[in-house]
Amino acid sequence: xxLIKRNIRLVVTIVSLMLIALIxxxxxxxxxxGNRWFSSKANTSLRQAKRDVVPGRxxxxxxxxxxGADAEGKRVYHQDAAMRKALVHLIGDPGSNVAYGVESFMAxxxxxxxxxxxxxxxxxxxGSPRHGYDLRLSVDSAxxxxxxxxxxxxxxxxxxxxxxxxxxLLTLLSLPGFDPMAKDxxxxxxxxxxxxxRATRWNSAPGSTFKVVTLAAALQNIPGVMGRTFTCTGGYxxxxxxxxxxxxxxxxxxxxxxxxxxxxxxxxxxxxxxxGDENLxxxxxxxxxxxxxLFSDLVVENAAYPKGSRPMKELAWTGAGQxxxxxxxxHMCLIAAxxxxxxxxxxxxxxxxxxxxxxxxxARISPSVYKTPLSKGDADTIADAMRAAAQTGTAARxxxxxxxxxxxxxxxxxxxxxxxxxxxxxxxxxxxxxYAVCIxxxxxxxxxxxxxxxxxxxxxxxxxxYGGK
Amino acid sequence: MKGNARxxxxxxxxxxxxxxxxxxxxxxxxxxxxxLSFVMAVLxxxxxxxxxxxxxxxxxxxxxxxxxxxxLCALGVxxxxxxxxxxxxxxxxxxxxxxxxxxxxxxxxxxxxxLKWLLPFIALGALLLMALPVFFGTERNGAKxxxxxxxxxxxxxxIVKVAALLxxxxxxxxxxxxxxxxxxxxxxxxxxxQKDLGTALxxxxxxxxxxxxxxxxxxxxxxxxxxxxxxAVLGYSMFAHVKRRVAIWIDPWQDxxxxxYQVVQSLVAMANxxxxxxxxxxxxxxxxPEVETDFIxxxxxxxxxxxxxxxxxxxxLMIFLRGIGIALRAQSRFHTLLALGCSCFVALQAFVxxxxxxxxxxxxxxxxxxxxxxxxSLVSSLCIxxxxxxxxxxxxxxxxxxxxxxxxxxDS
Numbered sequence: 082x083x084l085i086k087r088n089i090r091l092v093v094t095i096v097s098l099m100l101i102a103l104i105x106x107x108x109x110x111x112x113x114x115g116n117r118w119f120s121s122k123a124n125t126s127l128r129q130a131k132r133d134v135v136p137g138r139x140x141x142x143x144x145x146x147x148x149g150a151d152a153e154g155k156r157v158y159h160q161d162a163a164m165r166k167a168l169v170h171l172i173g174d175p176g177s178n179v180a181y182g183v184e185s186f187m188a189x190x191x192x193x194x195x196x197x198x199x200x201x202x203x204x205x206x207x208g209s210p211r212h213g214y215d216l217r218l219s220v221d222s223a224x225x226x227x228x229x230x231x232x233x234x235x236x237x238x239x240x241x242x243x244x245x246x247x248x249x250l251l252t253l254l255s256l257p258g259f260d261p262m263a264k265d266x267x268x269x270x271x272x273x274x275x276x277x278x279r280a281t282r283w284n285s286a287p288g289s290t291f292k293v294v295t296l297a298a299a300l301q302n303i304p305g306v307m308g309r310t311f312t313c314t315g316g317y318x319x320x321x322x323x324x325x326x327x328x329x330x331x332x333x334x335x336x337x338x339x340x341x342x343x344x345x346x347x348x349x350x351x352x353x354x355x356x357g358d359e360n361l362x363x364x365x366x367x368x369x370x371x372x373x374x375l376f377s378d379l380v381v382e383n384a385a386y387p388k389g390s391r392p393m394k395e396l397a398w399t400g401a402g403q404x405x406x407x408x409x410x411x412h413m414c415l416i417a418a419x420x421x422x423x424x425x426x427x428x429x430x431x432x433x434x435x436x437x438x439x440x441x442x443x444a445r446i447s448p449s450v451y452k453t454p455l456s457k458g459d460a461d462t463i464a465d466a467m468r469a470a471a472q473t474g475t476a477a478r479x480x481x482x483x484x485x486x487x488x489x490x491x492x493x494x495x496x497x498x499x500x501x502x503x504x505x506x507x508x509x510x511x512x513x514x515x516y517a518v519c520i521x522x523x524x525x526x527x528x529x530x531x532x533x534x535x536x537x538x539x540x541x542x543x544x545x546x547y548g549g550k
Numbered sequence: 551m552k553g554n555a556r557x558x559x560x561x562x563x564x565x566x567x568x569x570x571x572x573x574x575x576x577x578x579x580x581x582x583x584x585x586l587s588f589v590m591a592v593l594x595x596x597x598x599x600x601x602x603x604x605x606x607x608x609x610x611x612x613x614x615x616x617x618x619x620x621x622l623c624a625l626g627v628x629x630x631x632x633x634x635x636x637x638x639x640x641x642x643x644x645x646x647x648x649x650x651x652x653x654x655x656x657x658x659x660x661x662x663x664x665l666k667w668l669l670p671f672i673a674l675g676a677l678l679l680m681a682l683p684v685f686f687g688t689e690r691n692g693a694k695x696x697x698x699x700x701x702x703x704x705x706x707x708x709i710v711k712v713a714a715l716l717x718x719x720x721x722x723x724x725x726x727x728x729x730x731x732x733x734x735x736x737x738x739x740x741x742x743x744q745k746d747l748g749t750a751l752x753x754x755x756x757x758x759x760x761x762x763x764x765x766x767x768x769x770x771x772x773x774x775x776x777x778x779x780x781x782a783v784l785g786y787s788m789f790a791h792v793k794r795r796v797a798i799w800i801d802p803w804q805d806x807x808x809x810x811y812q813v814v815q816s817l818v819a820m821a822n823x824x825x826x827x828x829x830x831x832x833x834x835x836x837x838x839p840e841v842e843t844d845f846i847x848x849x850x851x852x853x854x855x856x857x858x859x860x861x862x863x864x865x866x867l868m869i870f871l872r873g874i875g876i877a878l879r880a881q882s883r884f885h886t887l888l889a890l891g892c893s894c895f896v897a898l899q900a901f902v903x904x905x906x907x908x909x910x911x912x913x914x915x916x917x918x919x920x921x922x923x924x925x926x927s928l929v930s931s932l933c934i935x936x937x938x939x940x941x942x943x944x945x946x947x948x949x950x951x952x953x954x955x956x957x958x959x960x961d962s
Contacts, residue, residue, distance in 0.1 A: 085886050086878055088763040093874050096894060099901045100867045104860050106910045111820060111856060118821035123806045123814050126822050126834040194822075198829055 113375050120185040122177055127185075130192040137191045137213030139172060139183060141222040142251070142433060148172055148184075154210055156184075158261055164222060166258035167229040170278040171220060171431075174261035178276045181380040183218065183431065190214045190435045195443055214435045214443050219249035224542055228254055228520075231535050238503075238522040239279040239410040242539055245418035245508055246515040247448045248427030252539075253379075253411070255279040279521070281381045284407035288491025288528065289344045289475075290506045290519075291402030293420060293463055296341055298364035299352045300459045306352075307337055307462060317347040322394040324350045324401070327492065327527070341466040342474030344490065346401040353400020354393060361399065362386045367454035368416050369426065370408065376451075378431040384408040402491055413506050414519035415451070420463050421487070421508035421517055424455030464510055476507060479533040481540045485510040488536065490528030500524045503531035509540060516543050560617035564602045567621045568595040574628045574830055581831045590631060594642070598624045601649060609653055612942040615872045618865055619935050622920035623648070623928065625862075629849055630842060630923050632831060637842055637923050644925040648932030655712065655933045659888070659940020669720055673733060676713035679706040680740040687744060693915065695746040707741060707749050708930035715891045715937060718757060722764040723884035730761065747785070747792070748902060748914030754778060756895050760887055799912035812839050816907050819845075819852040820859075827855030842923035844915050847907045863904065866919075870897035873938050879945045889941040892934045 120127070136156050139148040147168055151157050156175055158165045173182020189195065191213045196204075204211040221242075228240045242252035259268055259275040268275055277283065299306045315331030317324040326332070326346045332339075340348040353361055365386040366372065374381045387395070387405040398404035411429065419426035428451040435444040455463070467487035470476040476488030488507030495502055503525045508517035518539050520532040572595045579587030602617045623645050631638025658665065683706055687694040696703050714737055721730035734757040741750035758774040761767075785792045794809060802810030802817070815838040822828055835841050835849035851859040873893025880886040896919050903922075906913035917927040 084766050085763050085883060088766050089874065089877060089886075089890060092759050092763060092890070092894065093871070096870060096897050096901075097867060100863055100870070100897060103863050103901060103904050103908065103910060107820075107859065107908045108856070110908065114817075115821040115824070118814075118817045121803070121806070121814075121818065123811075124818045124822065125837050126818075126828075129834070194824075201832075 116186065116189070116377075117181075117380065120181065120188050122185075127188055127192070130188075130194065133210065134192045135210050135212045136184075137193070137435075138215040139191075140215065140217045141220050142218065142249075143221065143223075144217075145222050147218075147220075147222060159222075162260050162263075163229070164226050165260050165262060167226045167254060168220070168222060169258045169261050170255040170280065171218075171225075171253045172261075174259075179278055180276075180282065181278075183216065186379065187216060187432065187435075190216060190432075190444060193437070212438050214437050216435050217433045218431050219244075219251065219433050219446070220253065220431065221251040221546075224539070224546075225252045225254050227542060228252060228535065228539060229256060229258070231538050232256055233522060233525055233531065236522050236525050237273045237279065238520070238525070239283060240521075240535070240539075241280055241411050241414035241519045242543075243414055243418055243429060243517055244515055245421040245427065245517045247446075248418075248430045248451075249433070249446070249448075250379075250429050250431050251516070253280045253431070255281075255283075279410065279523075281379060281409055281411050284382050284384065284409055285495065285502065286403055286406050286493045287408045287413050288402045288493030288502065288504050289346075290413055290489050290491035290504045290528070291406060291408070292341055292344065292349050292400075293416065293467065293489055293506070294365055294368055295349050295352055295356075295361065295400045295402075296337060296463055296466065297368075297455055297459060298356045298361045299337070300462060301364055302356050302360045303352075310334055310336055311340060311345075311348040311351060313340075313345050313347045315347075317350060317397075319350065319354070319397045320392055320394040322397075324394075324397055338466040338469055341463075341489065342469040342472075344470070344475045349400045349402075350397035351400075353396050356400075358391065358396050358399075361396070364454070367452065368419065369412060369452055369454075370406075372452075374412075376428055379429065381411050381429075382409050384412045403494060410519045410521045413504070413521075414517055417489075417506040417508050417519060418517035419452070419454055420460050420467070421510065421515065422460075423457040424460035425453050426451045464508075467507065468510060471507065475529040476505065476533050478529060479505060479507055479536040479540065481537055481544060484514070484540060484544055486537075486540060488533060490533055492527045492529075495524075498524050500526045501528075503528045505532035505536045507536055509543065514543055514547055516540075516547075560602055560613040563614070563617050563621065564599070567602075567617070567624070568598055571595045571598060571624050571628060575631070577830050578632055584635075586635065587631075590638070594624055594627060597642075597645075605649070609656060609939075610943045610946065611656065611939045612872070612876065615869060615876075615935065615938060615942070618869050618872070619920055619932065622862075622865060623932075625850070626846065626921035626923070626928075628830075629846060629853075629921070632853070633836055633842060633849060640925075641923055641928065644928045645932075647925065648929040651929045652932040652936035652939065655936025656940040656943065658716075659885075659937055660943055662884075662940075666720075669717065672713050673717045676710045676717065677733075677736055677740070679713075680710045680737055682706055684740060684743045693744055693746040695741075695744045695749070702925075705924070705926040707744070707746060708924075708926040709933075710737065711749075711753075711895065711930050712933045712937065714753065715756075715888060715895065715934065718760055719884055719887035719891055722760055722887055723882065725764070727761060727765060731757075745791075746915075748916035751914060752895065752899055752902065752916065754781075755898055756891055759894050760891050763890055764883070764887060795912045795914075799909065802909065812845070813906075813909060813913060815839075816845050816848040817909060819848045820908065823852040823855045823859075825856050827851070827853050827858060829853060840915075843917055843927075844903065844913070844922070845907055846918050846922045847904050850921070851907075862921075863900075866897055866900040869893070876938055876942045876945065880941055881945065881948045885941045885944055889938055892938045892941075895934060896931065 135150050135154040148158050173179050173184030193213045240254040243250045255278045257275045313332035332345045370384045370386045385407045395404045428449045433446050471480050471486040471488040475490045479488045480486050491504030492501035503522040505520045518536045520535045522531050525531045575591035606613045627641050630641045683697050688696050718730050762771045798810050802813040806814040819835045830853050833852040835852040838845045870893050877886050877889035903916050903918050905911040919931040
């Protein structure tokens, strides 16, 4: 008998823990994934609410109304078609063809699911429909539209502009867009897939923009690396492959600051080999690669560092930003913002405020730190090298007179694609203009020629419109 | 007041429970304006009162345990009535039958010392009953676990559960491990033939726990766990439907309109509920297929919210711990093992189905004890409560005899 009772203790512990695990797992999954489940297409009660509730209005940060409702309570968008097309991936469309636009991901606010029993009851008794909450987003619609117009005609791509101090997104643009108020029958067959939000859901090789991460790994793992001199002869044999530079350039003797400014593949391939796959992976993970991204305001595809052990030549190419790396444009913007913000990456935010009809605030932005991958010293070193790139290096065409611009370009080679993808990441190293940018133009050519000038126009706009504040 | 601490004070639980049920049915009545709802608003709390306060006066029962189980049953009636009123009424009748079964099982344990000779017949009857669906079964949701008796669907494995707990505890209490394993193995084999994997899993786990507790053999526990792991791997590689279940578990969203629909809708229903729930009558859990049986927890969660869902899990935990308390106070190996088996069966069954609902583990179709729709399931859950109550009663009598002997000792 004594024996049985002693054995029971083990059983009780295990079974009790199992029941408690139900509570723990339920609370975890609901708090992190609840809004994704809620806003998914599978939610039939959302469809019901869209019939019964007048959707809340959506404003940009300057008070421009981007979406409202007509007299019958149906959703209508901005009166200008070009504006609608530029914002469609951010806002979403009535058919929810865009995954996780504000229309669906913030549906619980837009359709007032937070209303209590009394409000619902009085609406039901009075016979007038309930109204959703009005949202003010952090987006600057004029800037977003400006970038869309500056893009090379007919090219697909993405642009992200965010405040590196607070994480507020000013632009989340994906091209090509489509008009949510006009049904285009050919859109499903369009090879450019206009429904696809490239800013948040397009994972691809970031090209040389990734060199900022390789540089971070070198700073974290090789003491005194900034003082060393490297030699670039225009070709570097790794295994059965030769690493070369764009245009077969030979950069000669150079330090890392210069190597980043001129985007020397050979130097960064050497750095990656010296740092090693494990350490480079660890630094990449500090920047959020391989992480399950669970942001409160938007859904972003997870970025990935190549898995498993790989041949040396692939590691060498990873150091230069190629070879099975996959990162979204939004994520590269976060990385640039982290470097700008003394090594602290802020979580990207879209919602400034939600208010109900009576003016009660139902939700408000609360900036939060996503990750801290760098020390302030390392962040400053990388920022310094990026400023050199924007002054005299590959990113020079993003420079704006009177502003401290930091940048890094990339030209990512993609299989079965005629031209490279043109990348630019960078930021204004100005405390009064704390903005980071990522521009990607697909199948368009070099980052320095195609993407950097667009970033330059963004910085111009920011200087003109936010500089006085 | 004598023995009140042992039999449990249930007033703190029963009175709020009655108010909850009254308000719940009244609210449904205000929504659908059917007189039946208002009748239920009086009748259900009254029955809850009767079975929590009057029944324990007629039969010797552990009041706390009884009230907890009663509350879950009444919650089931309320939620089922909200989903489909006819199902709610059915369930109320099932509940009445279950209470009779409970009293029967209580008496069975109370007089077990005179009824022991029944054991071989119970064992044989259980196996025969379990074999019936293999030959005459009708298929529901891939499992062939049902038979029709006079047009009424009936699930033998639920009833056999009660018999199996008696048989296995009795054999193990007499240290007859091999016959106990043989019996459990036969039950398991028949369940596998019915493709009722969820129930088979429960039988396996409870048998393992009982054998371990009776023998104290950690080797056996390890072997058993290893066997379960091996069985899982084997089942995964052999059966296509097991593979499908696991794939749905890993990512139900892959095919959210097809194979993953049920689990996805369950998750959506919970997300709709949020912290406080949509409110009774305002949810949409009806879109989940099998919501009345396998997904009743998601329906409760949907309308009553996280807070209440956590509360329901805690009620199962309380029932489990109360049952373990009874096992620890029991005075014979048989009674200890029986109470342990009963407590574990209810707790593990709740774990398996709630875990499936919230995607913690792959979904297996078992009912949520006391709450899910289903006559056989509810009756068998209450019968298991009856067995536990029986052990509690035997403990109480033993205690009184001890006290009497002690008092007589003092007198002399």
